[in-house]
């Protein structure tokens with residue numbers, strides 16, 4: 001069987017789980033994605049990436065998400081895996097998230113103005129909980145993975161099987177429906193970008 005986890009896209013399922021992924025191959029970003037800022041598919045690089053690029057003014061942003069089609073739930077043991085490469089680590093903020101809104105999320109966050117390391121964070125509207133992953137940001141490609149297994153614990157992995165310091169987080173887990181969200185903001189008057197190679201989700205039916 002197949003099951004629509006996004007209205008524009010089907011995914012495979014087994015008897016008890018759904019799987020969905022996009023490797024950003026082809027000439028353009030698939031219609032199911034909403035983009036802001038500049039989002040360019042580079043098909044020849046690393047089997048297809050989408051490069052998100054901000055404008056060149058402090059506070060400019062770029063992001064990619066499902067256009068507020070939110071079909072992911074912590075209570076269904078959602079797992080998100082995203083492969084991302086920062087093209088720079090200075091004057092930039094990056095989020096890799098399961099996202100409802102600015103106060104309901106589960107995310108990796110790197111803010112160059114706050115420190116050298118990735119933070120791991122949750123918020124259910126009463127948080128956030130924000131702790132240090134123990135892992136410094138760099139410009140290599142990495143696999144970012146968060147698993148809600150069990151449903152009341154957010155386990156964060158950066159390059160499996162390495163579980164981040166201070167993971168899991170069991171506070172401030174959002175109960176809202178979520179979508180994938182990758183976001184970059186420039187903290188200087190210069191364009192900043194991130195390369196997203198792959199986004200995948202899995203959750204229970």
Ligand SMILES: [Ca+2]
Pocket residue numbers: 022023024025046047048049196197198
């Ligand atoms: Ca790819």
